[in-house]
């Protein structure tokens with residue numbers, strides 16, 4: 219029985235196209251095992267529903283989210299000013315200069331402004347590279363370290379992070395009131411509180427700026443002076459900003475890459491080198507063990523041995539370990555009072571355990587050709603450098619935690635490295651419509 223199967227497979231794999239006299243089977247011919255693996259990588263599936271965000275698929279929210287994304291009025295003062303070379307967005311102290319778009323640029327929404335371009339410069343230099351947001355709503359865990367468990371929590375972090383937009387939720391609520399009141403009220407109940415109008419007799423209930431003490435330099439900040447009810451009112455506006463931004467990000471998806479067309483049967487859509495690279499990716503090089511699914515990420519966390527380096531990267535980055543603490547304590551996680559479905563069970567069983575040290579989320583690889591430099595602090599300039607890194611089995615020092623056993627020398631030839639790069643370059647799909655990348659802010 220086994221023998222017969224073997225013959226059937228041999229016949230199948232040795233059917234050479236006319237005119238091909240090579241000894242090796244032609245690259246279009248995949249074994250059944252390879253075929254099954256490839257079928258799991260394409261096409262891009264429909265987005266998972268997000269029950270924690272009631273407006274995730276509300277088109278009005280996506281329209282408003284686009285406005286928010288391009289609006290720099292939400293941001294606070296710059297800490298690092300433009301020195302003529304660093305790409306900073308203005309002079310020290312300038313306010314209203316940083317939009318989401320400032321770090322998520324171009325068709326693929328990644329940072330090409332900060333110089334050096336390894337980590338992102340907002341108000342100040344951050345620790346990480348700004349990733350592409352195209353197809354990012356497919357992830358279950360957001361950010362390099364998964365410190366957000368929903369796409370709507372990511373924007374909240376950007377707003378208040380002193381190195382990113384250096385703003386605060388009170389400022390945000392006032393900006394929403396001043397510029398987007400009607401659009402907000404059309405989507406959410408309750409409507410914005412009229413006391414957010416500075417001319418309202420009760421305007422003192424909502425100071426112009428402020429956020430919770432833990433992140434404030436001023437220990438008796440205006441946030442603490444507010445009543446708990448009023449803080450909840452502001453927190454809800456803050457969260458709704460995130461949910462609206464997430465609704466916009468959900469429409470930013472890209473498919474129909476040459477690789478997708480190849481899997482759909484268009485055999486000439488990718489080169490022979492890319493086809494060999496695909497076989498290595500799912501075979502000898504074992505990339506698919508982590509870069510699985512149609513976004514090429516298992517959405518899990520691994521230590522790959524990427525060393526901390528670069529002008530603005532911290533010497534130590536514990537990745538998932540540090541992220542878990544903030545995630546589990548956050549009032550804005552999927553189990554919290556601002557989640558529209560606090561019972562997903564997603565955070566159950568999670569704890570800040572030592573073995574999470576140094577882990578990062580497997581990065582999706584769609585449009586990766588366009589979005590260098592690579593890795594969480596932009597450690598590698600080119601895809602070839604990345605594949606050479608994996609060929610070595612990762613580096614030996616300069617990172618936290620214990621390397622995943624999958625990281626071991628691969629013994630790839632130089633041609634094989636080129637082939638894997640050629641394959642990675644076939645993962646760029648159609649850019650999203652330019653209408654979606656237009657500044658529509660009020």
Ligand code: HEC
Pocket residue numbers: 287316317318319320321322338339340341344346347348349350351354357359360361362363369372373374376377381382383463467
């Ligand atoms: C100063 C530059 C900067 C600004 C401004 C900024 N981001 Fe980001 N963004 C980043 C960086 C850097 C990361 C990765 C952070 C990390 O993992 O530590 C990121 C990550 C993200 C992610 C997660 C992507 C993924 O692959 O998991 C989302 C979503 C996101 N940003 C959306 C936004 C939105 C919405 C705004 C505006 C409210 C915004 N960003 C503003 C730099 C920026």
Ligand code: HEC
Pocket residue numbers: 362499503504505506507508509519520521522524578579580581582583586589591592593594595601604605608609622624625638
């Ligand atoms: C053990 C799991 C694992 C394996 C195996 C693995 N990767 Fe990764 N990959 C990751 C993780 C985790 C990251 C993010 C690492 C970081 O930034 O610190 C990553 C990042 C990348 C990036 C950077 C993407 C970007 O946008 O910055 C590329 C490219 C990449 N991997 C390609 C490959 C290739 C090619 C292979 C096979 C030779 C491979 N990976 C094998 C887990 C893995």
